[in-house]
């Protein structure tokens with residue numbers, strides 16, 4: 001099996017730009033996932049984010065999770081484990097407006113560090129979108145604009161901990177799904193693994209790597225690229241040892257953004273074969289409403305449903 005795609009962003013500025021862009025292209029088309037090194041977010045900031053996140057879990061989340069866990073374990077098979085995730089989470093919104101000051105139980109210093117981290121991630125997401133434009137052969141800024149809507153993009157971080165699970169055969173850390181949004185930037189634990197993606201019918205580990213950022217493609221980028229890039233199924237397997245930290249930041253379209261395949265890509269597709277599949281055109285929040293009830297189901301029926309019930313005609 002080929003090795004998991006890793007991109008050292010420092011190489012984009014030198015002689016190795018060509019082969020590095022090639023890895024990126026292959027990752028977007030065939031893996032839906034890649035891992036970034038030298039991405040420009042400082043090691044000091046990442047270390048602070050990690051230590052505050054782990055400290056916050058211990059102080060404010062662990063007790064509640066233990067209560068949930070002992071109840072779930074007591075019920076065992078009867079707890080309908082197939083509909084549950086062995087995770088402890090909270091959500092921070094950054095854009096269009098931040099909710100960090102209203103989220104309860106966070107230290108002021110943690111709020112400050114997370115705001116700084118979000119600013120860095122937003123810059124990285126936008127840089128990546130332009131690299132993808134280059135790779136796709138479309139105008140720079142196209143993807144950022146496609147995500148804009150009337151209030152700019154939506155951006156937020158799901159802060160998760162996956163505590164050790166004594167019955168991993170019964171509970172999933174997080175059940176298999178594709179991500180609904182645009183581009184996802186993940187800061188994952190470098191010691192406790194568990195994230196896997198589906199490639200060629202097999203579950204492949206996303207290797208933990210210190211200070212890396214794991215990136216994956218969401219359903220909206222699959223639509224905009226008319227299927228050239230893939231939004232891929234992934235899951236978290238519960239571990240018997242260690243507490244896995246995971247901060248997934250979702251750079252998504254604004255709720256009223258109209259999502260549709262980029263016309264230059266569609267033209268290329270149509271030239272290739274008559275009757276080539278064309279992805280739907282819809283308003284992003286309509287997709288999210290559908291996704292809310294179908295997150296753990298296949299993406300294809302969602303695309304189909306958008307075509308049938310929520311499609312909006314071309315202007």
Ligand SMILES: [Fe+2]
Nearest residue numbers: 177178179234
């Ligand atoms: Fe996900």
